[in-house]
Amino acid sequence: MGKLFGTDGIRGVANEVLTPELVYGIARCAGYYFTKHETNPKILIGKDTRISGDMIEAALSLGFTSVGVEVIKLGVVTTPAVAYLTKNTEAVAGVMISASHNPMEDNGIKFFSNEGFKLQDSVEDEIEELYFIKKELPYPTGEKVGIVKEDKSLQNMYLEYLKTTISNKFNGIKVGLDCANGSAYDLAPKLFEELGAQVHTIFNTPDGTNINKNCGSTHPEELAKYVVEQGLDLGFAFDGDADRLIAIDKTGAEIDGDFILAICGKHLKEQGKLPGGVVVSTVMANLGFDLACQREGLEPIKTKVGDRYVLEEMLKGGYTLGGEQSGHIIFLEHGTTGDGILTAVQLLDTLISLGQDLSDAKTILEKLPQVLINVKVNDKEKYLTSTKISSKVEEVEGKLGSTGRVLVRPSGTENLIRVMIEGKNPQEIKELAEEIASVIKTELA
Structure with missing residues (x-):
């Protein structure tokens, strides 16, 4: 049997891999699965700002309505907004x-x-x-269409809900927002304006x-x-569907997910809101994240990437x-998935409560x-x-010893192999990473 779902839904080049015919077929199957035991079923559809969004939205709507589902189009919204609204x-x-x-x-x-x-593997399989x-x-047919x-x-x-998750107003705080020309743009x-911040927006x-083009959380x-x-005072960069966040402090330094987890984790622990002190x-x-957790009495638990x-x-x-370090942060008390806008307001609310700047x-x-x-x-x-490749990785690990680590893995969403090395000497790890990358190019490109 073929495979449609990857680590984060179904992706591909629009109108080449992700064709209207494919989307229509998936919508019929998914619509049937979700609604076979329901009366008057409704499915929400949101989209980002890509030019192909309208085409895919139309194909989904056609497939869903053909099996008797009522479609409610939300327009351009963020991924976590769809998750929240579906639940509520x-x-x-x-x-x-x-x-x-x-x-x-x-x-x-x-x-x-x-x-x-997001769907469990067993549901995707069905x-x-x-x-x-x-x-x-x-x-x-008839009235059942x-x-x-x-x-x-x-x-x-969704926006009104986000306001209920924080305890401080943002009055007078000068905030820069990079909306990646994507879902967060409006x-x-x-x-942030309704919360009292002085908002300065780019992209x-x-x-x-132009979504994600040299902007957003990846740039x-x-x-x-x-x-x-x-x-x-600080800035927040979202990605195309705003489920990620990278923050910027007033000096221009990049604050990724590791920093955000450490800052918010410590504050939640002090409030008694972090079960077991676990992040x-x-x-x-x-x-450095592990060392910070050790110092602050936090317990880091590690998973696979994703x-x-x-x-x-x-x-x-x-x-x-x-x-994740990439900026997917889940505050499970408030949301069911990574949410860039929620993370931004949670981080700023934490800073205000601490009386600190970023x-x-x-x-x-x-x-x-x-x-x-x-x-x-x-491939x-x-x-x-x-x-x-495995021999080269072992060779590099031997050179680093206990002073660093190597992680080589395939991307879950793109045809990429990611080579990550940490160590004490920046020049050394750069050269070692390039050595591994060169072998990968020779073997797999």
């Missing part, structure tokens, strides 16, 4: 159309259950089975083709310059805070030098069977 309305499921931080030509679809969580075995699904409605007002319900400035003019350099030039992170977390694995560990252990708070963590190289390959799975 009468919807049986929600779908977000986005390829997150990927280039604009890519797109994707992420499904959420009526509890607001939808795939329906799709590939070509089971004859019903075609209801689904309809399409649009309700952009639900976006305000919602984030509106929220908030989406045209369908926060422009925001860093902007914060310093404008004399702002869930991934194997990509910097060694926010779905972080969430699984949090649910299993009853933990409330977890995330440049002071970041001293909780001192990072070891780290190098990350992304190598484009044709990312082949690295598992390459003895030349």
Whole structure:
């Protein structure tokens, strides 16, 4: 049987891999799965700002309505907004159309259950089975055919909820926002303005083709310059669907997920709101994060890379805070998935409560030098069977000894092999990472 779902939904180049025909078929199968035991079922659809979003939204709507589902279009919203609204309305499921931080030509679809969580593997498997075995699904007629409605007002319900998660107003604080020309372009400035901040926004003019283009959480350099030039207190950079956050302090320094987890984790622990003192992170977390946790009495638990694995560990252990260095942060008390805007308001609320600015708070963590190289390959799975690559990795690990570490892994969403090395000597780890990358290129490119 074929495979549709990856580590974060279904992704591909829009109209090449992710065609209207494919999306229509998936929507029929998913719609049937979610609604076979429901009467008057509703599914929410949100999208980011990619030019292909309208096409995929139309194909999803066609597939869902053809099996009797009522579709409610939310318009341009963030991924976590879809998750929240799916959980807190009468919807049986929600779908977000986005390829997150990927280039604009890519797109994707992420499904959420009526509890607001991304689908379990077993559910994805059942939808795939329906799709590939070509089971004859019903075609209801007459009044049983689904309809399409649009309700952009639900976006305000999400924003109003975010306000209830914090205890301080942001009056007078000068905040820079990089909206990545994506889903946050309208919602984030509106929220921060309503909370009293002086908002300065860049990359908030989406045209369908400029999402993530040299901006956002994967390219926060422009925001860093902007914060310093404008004399702002701090800045927040989101990705295309705003489920990630990278912060910038007043000096222009980048504050990634490791810092955010440490700062917020310590504060939550002091408030008695961090069960077991546990912060869930991934194997990509910097060694400096572990040292900070040890110093502050926090207990780091590590998972595989991917926010779905972080969430699984949090649910299993009853933990409330977890995330990734890349900026996927989950505050499980407030949300069911990584949420860049929620993380931004939680971080700023924490800083206000502590009476600190971000440049002071970041001293909780001192990072070891780290190098990350992304190598484009044709088949990312082949690295598992390459003895030349594994031998090179072992050789580099031998050179580093106990003073560093090596992590080589395939990307969950792109045809890339990621090579990460940490150590004491920046020049040495750069050279060693390039050596491994060179072998990967030779073997797999």
